[in-house]
Amino acid sequence: MEEQKTILLAHGGGGRLMRDLIDRLIVPALGSPNGPLMDSAILDLPTGKIGFTTDSYVVQPLFFPGGDIGKLAVCGTVNDLAVAGTRPIALSMGLIIEEGLAVEDLKKILSSAAQTAAQAGVRIITGDTKVVEKGAADGLFINTAGIGIQIENAQIGFERIRPGDRILLNGTLGDHGMTIMSKRRDISFDSPMTSDCACLNGLIETLLAECGTEIKFMRDPTRGGLAATLNEIAQEAGAAVEIGEKKLPINPAVRGAAEMLGFDLLHTANEGKVVVVVSEAAAQKALRVCTAHPLGGQGALIGTITAADGRPLVELLTQIGGRRIVQMPYGRDLPRIC
């Protein structure tokens, strides 16, 4: 490894070079305090329900303001577990590396993943490394899968959603998507944008500890943005959802960029946001808990479940008092956003 500045195909061959890569770079960078990364790890769990999830990360570029693919791969999977009402405890990490990737870049990405995991209180305990020839992948793809333990007072399910429930969002919309977008097209704005990429398990656990079963449902609005998440809620709960355009927290720089480039921030991906459906009774409390948290300072109650009569509908009350239907995005959002 010492002499190699880029990843070779032979680093994925199962032999000495691969052992070297794992022992000298990957394990030290991920730095599990519990010994080496195993092909298979054994976890000692209490009885009960666990959450299990997976996501692959193909973001382009690999490095962006506010994060990189390593941080994203940890946050995304941690957040999927957290919104399901589980406490993330362990992650796996599968790397698909394109021959020629700079070893220095790989190191940075793995360190970033390790640091993010440590801050979130999860361990990366098992992994896999594949190398494909130049042109057969695009730098680096990462898959993380994760295991979480169900939080005792969490009851998360579409079927618990009722008319009157309020919709809480923990901050500004579209920061991740617009940051990737401007970075990719190499457009710079006066006010630089930063991805919101963050692990939300701390915020979510605090919300559950304070509001318990008053929290009915949670989802992180990533690909497809808030529009996709709200439409999924409306569809699965057979509910009508109304949100107020004025209530949506939006970073002015992001708004400006979206307007200039013709993006709808309702459809733009977030990587540090959670949509929470909370009972009317607990809504103000949930908002207070959210805004007191470092990742929820700009949180707001953005809408209401207005009906649950089996007819799915998402409507936006516009700034000027009109109404428009918020549709499920068709699928033409920016690719490689996460």
Place this chain on the structure above:
Amino acid sequence: MEEQKTILLAHGGGGRLMRDLIDRLIVPALGSPNGPLMDSAILDLPTGKIGFTTDSYVVQPLFFPGGDIGKLAVCGTVNDLAVAGTRPIALSMGLIIEEGLAVEDLKKILSSAAQTAAQAGVRIITGDTKVVEKGAADGLFINTAGIGIQIENAQIGFERIRPGDRILLNGTLGDHGMTIMSKRRDISFDSPMTSDCACLNGLIETLLAECGTEIKFMRDPTRGGLAATLNEIAQEAGAAVEIGEKKLPINPAVRGAAEMLGFDLLHTANEGKVVVVVSEAAAQKALRVCTAHPLGGQGALIGTITAADGRPLVELLTQIGGRRIVQMPYGRDLPRIC
């Protein structure tokens, strides 16, 4: 979906097209009997230890005699869990699809994965789909992660290996690697070869049920082949391992192809083989159990742990009575084998 014959970038965008792909193709093909594939799945587990593992599959070509990338992605992760002494129960599946992949091919691959999982008694319970633009991946990459429950009488660990222990292999060497190789170079031989790709959890559970803690260690010799597995055992256990060339089960067609093309079958990947270290006392019993199983008919005791004095060594007794050191492969094995 009905009209689309190939996967579009928009199928990965998080919107309606992606929902369609998941609802109309992926979920029916994987056909979980327990309802829809969730972003996050909840599993109800008994108390105790679980195994957790991951692997990405980048095999090229996607279809080969004896299997395809879908079957491989299930078998590989099932086998990693099984050799760790756990009973595989649930898998995740992350797809990274190159724009332009034939929908028909994706369907075949997912059906194959589902059928393999059903036969092995595991469920695919959570998944993720990403689409990258043409040229940014090579058809399809699949990551599977898996969870297994520790089998009660399994005690698997390098530290249990002792001099006198025997080495059992459940069948012929190199079938997977040589099959991929000949398929990729489009070489056909008189006797066609077939990948040994198979889920070994049934065989392994039977061995553990019959031989219990007499089984000291297991590993599937995939990338890097038998040479890598034995060298890892020697290294980690500080042991000397001796195997007999005459005792190695090898398919004649595979031997012929390897000789013609200059491959060393000790370094060639297998996908349906397990190396078992078993006590001398239980070795014959383990062999009988193995050869009575459909996946172990050509099983053989191929070698012995001759010392465990902290000096790692792997030696081959050759056909003509000589000795040669079996080295850890350096890393130049065929890429994209799994």
